[in-house]
Amino acid sequence: METDAPLVRVEGLGKTFGTGEAAVPALADVTLQVAAGEVVGLRGPSGSGKSTLLNIIACILEPSAGRLRLGGETVWDGAYRVADLRRLRRERIGFIFQFHNLLPFLTAVDNVALAMTLLGTELAAARARARALLDYLQVGRRAEAMPARLSGGEAQRVAIARALANRPRVILADEPTAALDSERARVVMDLLRQVAQDQQAAILVVTHDEKIFDRFDRMIALRDGRIEAAG
Structure with missing residues (x-):
């Protein structure tokens, strides 16, 4: 593994x-990389391959060609080189979606804690870290609220906390601000930038949301399954 x-x-x-x-x-002959501390945007028209690429990096969808490396380790090269993909996803990859997908019958803090208990963390320790994450993302005062009582921006922050629960170094986001107004969208992106720097995470965001383009270190454009431009 290359450190x-x-x-x-x-x-x-x-x-x-x-x-x-x-x-x-x-997708055809796509080559890209995202470094620690970097927030990269992935844009392109519908059908350009953005979500397919994100799902391959997430180890949800198997590629047909090429190589995938995460943290310097080869994950796919003609076949998967990792024995337990489910554990890899839970430990090393955080997911954020357009719709927060919080479990409606759990409080905000328990939605975040659940991600840790699935990997064997004791409930008390999981809830303590969940509260710390919610405080870090400036939504700690809503820790005991049910998802239905959260605003869109609050729910998305809880979803980010859940994505960070197991300390992943790779965070993948699919249209995370599409359902938010301009102000809340910028707040969410500023929080993601803070996460990238504080935790030295690599963050890749699929977006059509032009109001947040200035929040990225780089933008990569896909068209017809190929990289059209990067910069």
């Missing part, structure tokens, strides 16, 4: 759905 390698590196990545005449290429 100074980018936290996310994909090389010549390709994905094709179907076979023969029914084959549909979704």
Whole structure:
């Protein structure tokens, strides 16, 4: 494992759905990397392959070609090189979605704690870290609130806390601000930038939201499954 390698590196990545005449290429020869402390935006029209790429990096979708490395370790190279993908996802990757997907029957603090208890953390320790994360994301006063009582911005902060629960170094976000107004969207992105710096995490964000483009270190544009521009 390369200790100074980018936290996310994909090389010549390709994905094709179907076979023969029914084959549909979704990604072709995609190469990119995201370093520790970096927040990178991924944009492009619908059908350009953004979500496919995010799901491959998340080890949810298997690529058809290329190589995927996380934290300097080869995860996929013709086949998965990691024995327990479920554990890898829980320990090393944090997920943030457009809709927060909080469990409606758990409080904010217990939604965050659940991610840790699934990996064997004692409930008391999990709840203590969950409260600390909610305080860090400036929503600690809502720790005992049910999701239905949270504003959109508050719910998204709780979702970010849940993504950070197991201290992942790779954080993947799919349209995390699409449901928020301009002010709340910028607050969420500023929090993600703070997370990237404080925890030296690599953050990759799929977005169409032009009002947050200035919050990224770099933008990568996809079109028809290929990188069109990066800068």
